[in-house]
Amino acid sequence: MKKIFSKLIVCLFTTSIAVSGFAVDARADAAPSANSGVSVSKNRIYGSDRIETSLKISQEGWKDGSDTVVIAQGYGYADALCAAPLAKKYNAPVILSRQDSLDENTINELKRLKAANAFVIGGTASLSDNVIAQLKDIDVDIERIGGLDRYETSVEIARKLGDSGNISNIVVASGAGYADSLSIAPIAASKGMPILLSERDVLPDATSSYIKGRNISKTYVIGGTASISDSLETSLPNAQRIGGATRFATNLAILQNFKSDLNFKNVYIAEGDGPAGNEFADALSGSVLAARESAPMVLIYKDISDDTASLIVSNMEKDT
Secondary structure, eight states: OOSBHHHIIIIIOOOSEEEOOOOOOOOEEEEEOTTTOOEEEEEEEOOSSHHHHHHHHHHHHOTTOOSEEEEEESSOOTTGGGHHHHHHHTTOOEEEEOSSOOOHHHHHHHHHHTOOEEEEESOTTTSOHHHHHHHHHTTOEEEEEOOSSHHHHHHHHHHHHOOTTTOOEEEEEESSOSHHHHHHHHHHHHHTOOEEEEOSSSOOHHHHHHHHTSOOOEEEEESOTTTSOHHHHHTSTTEEEEOOSSHHHHHHHHHHHTGGGOOTTSOEEEEOOOTTSOTTHHHHHHHHHHHHTTOOEEEEBSBOOHHHHHHHHHHOOTTO
8 A cells, every 4th residue: 555546547547437425526537548559538426425326316317207115224334234134035226214304305305306215224323213204204104124223223234135935145244343244235235135134252132143044055255263153154054254354355356257247437436444433324325326237346545456446447348
């Protein structure tokens, strides 16, 4: 990680679409790559905060509207982490909200989308009954999906993806942090794989029961042993660990593992770490946009590793 992100953009290739909450001028321009001659357009999708950014992503990806939306808490990651596969199944944007109410801009976006149905993720501690009342006031049918904790919520979301015969591959990631789930979310969504949250050493009862009731042919364990222990990994059906020493190394390992499934015509970049410790929101709301195009989601903080930059450059198309 020798040079800041701007070197990647200016000297290596620039990139396609940056998803971020940083308040700078939106732009869309094209410039030739210094080393390959390709023409690369770049665009920033952003708002004044994480909630408005999720609305801008909705406007970018669902210009013609959407019958269904997924609404998740924007300031607590636990319940929302597993929502991307559900949103992809219903071709729905992930719209973030505060716990107590939907703001006016969100209401206006739901009206623009002509949303008739909403999945509300988590219990009342995540999104209050007032949010439900606001949705009813604009004639949106609601289904709240939640459990007693984040682990049960991940299982309840998984159940909405399909019955036991439709789900053969699953993802297991730590429920104690957001980074690993964010990295795998677009790929899990594009492949219809549920993201099940777990403790490090013990599989929660709800997760264990879900897995036992299905004929799982592949389990992707995301992150290193600090996230999911070796003993837990060995207890899972046909488990394959994808992880690295850091969240960014794990992100790279995921991109490398699923490289043949990814379309590098578009590359999405979002913040995956920061001083506050809750910099998950832009990648979460952007994950479904990436999943719709089977595009990579690259997590960064201040700079990007040479290995990740090389992976993108070596796989990008002439008009990325």
